[in-house]
Amino acid sequence: MKVYLAGPDVFLPEHGAAIAAEKKRICALHGLEGVFPTDPRHDPAADAAAEAWYGIYLRNEAHLRACDALIANLTPFRGPSADAGTVYELGFMRALGRPVMGYSNAGRDFAQRTLAFLGNHARRDAAGRWTDGEGMSLEEFGLVDNLMVDGGIRAAGGRLPVREVTGEARWTDLAAFEACVAGLARLKG
Amino acid sequence: MKVYLAGPDVFLPEHGAAIAAEKKRICALHGLEGVFPTDPRHDPAADAAAEAWYGIYLRNEAHLRACDALIANLTPFRGPSADAGTVYELGFMRALGRPVMGYSNAGRDFAQRTLAFLGNHARRDAAGRWTDGEGMSLEEFGLVDNLMVDGGIRAAGGRLPVREVTGEARWTDLAAFEACVAGLARLKG
Structure with a gap:
């Protein structure tokens, strides 16, 4: 089972090489193969892309289509929600009907x-529900x-474990990630 | 051609009923049928969901699968990126191989x-590239x-028009949206 490792991890120094290696090691411990977005991949369309960013997109999409499952790092990234690229990839794999799991190292909902x-x-409307400053x-x-x-x-029948990890360690703590890997290994077994 | 109208529009007052009606009117002008996430839909799994939020999810997914294309309102929402639900739906429809378009009413990249x-x-690293305060x-x-x-x-061969619309009008200005509708009508024709 090949598992696409989605997350803002790719924005860590050296494109997340250290976390990629650690996530792949954990996958291997559970009998799975982790695939990181920056892993090399021969793809004719990606290789031919005139713009670097579009080559990255096409390679990521090819990786997604070639994987059997996905684990998304949903730890909030520069705002209340997860990284946009990660969320895109989660929806992509769900549409293909493949198992998807996610984890977050932020405890608040x-x-x-x-x-x-x-x-x-923030304000409350007449009915007592929260809205933002524009009434949304x-x-x-x-x-x-x-x-x-x-x-x-x-x-998708996935798991979504949450752990409160404070500070920069929230980008490197992989306990919740490993719970997802164990869940996928159980699905596979 | 049924077009799923993705966006944080659903968070506008009355669940975005006014903008839903206007978007559907524009779709109809171009010979398309707009489908808003909150449109009623009979779906056995959604009807049986014990929790309201999960019923909404299942109904949205059923709407997505029943639509031929998608237009996403990608105007930034509570942070630098678009609304997470909208981005999920964009990835979902792209994975199904259906035409997807998007628009944004924010001019800055x-x-x-x-x-x-x-x-x-924000800071610059040794190579002069921007990072955030955690080095990402x-x-x-x-x-x-x-x-x-x-x-x-x-x-997906889609369009991604951008218009600078300031203030709260960015949630209601539909010029860029209509450019997407025209693009889909052309694909269909």
Whole structure:
């Protein structure tokens, strides 16, 4: 079982080479093969792309289509939600009907994080529900992220473990990640 | 051609009923049928969901699978990137091989918005590239959002028009949206 390792890990120094190696090691311990977005891959369209960024896109898409499952690092990234590229890839693999799992190293739920982000712009409407300063509502379901994220993982039979890890260690602590790997290994077994 | 109308529009007052009606009107002018996420839909699994949020997820997924194309409102939402649910749906429809388009009513590119979000936490590394306060890199490709978003639309042959619309009007101005609708009508024709 080849597992696409989605996450903002690719933005870590050296394109996340250290975390990529550690995630692949954990996958191998459980009998799985981890595939990191930056792994080399021969793809004619990607190789022919005139622009570097589009070559990266096409290679990532080829990696996704060639993998059997996905684990997404959904730790909030520069705002209340997970990294946009990671969420795109999660939806992509769910649409293909393949197992998807996710984890987050932030303990607060999505509504709490959104309220913290809005600060004193948050207000309550006439019905007592939270909105932002422009009157747009918040999702108050006690979920990890937008309901499409939590829902896609549930619909796929996946796990979505959450751990509170403070500071920069939230980018390197892999306990919740390993719970996802164990879940996939069990699906496979 | 049924077009799924993805976007944070669902968070506008009354669940975006006014913008839903206007988007559907524009679709109809171009011979297309707009489908809004909150549109009623009989779906046995969604009807049986014990939790409201999961019923919403399942109904949205059923809408997506029943649509022929998607237009995503990618105007940045509570952070430098588009709404997470919208990005999930974009990846979902791209994986199914259906046409996807997007639009944004924010003129600044993704790197500029991320730098504004980071404020004085942004710094340059030894090679002169921007990172955040934790040393994680930025995408500096001059794109609308994370390269997976722009790349998915390009790979699908879609359009990604951008217009600078200031203030709350950015949630209601539909000129860029209509450019997407016209693009889909042309694909269909």
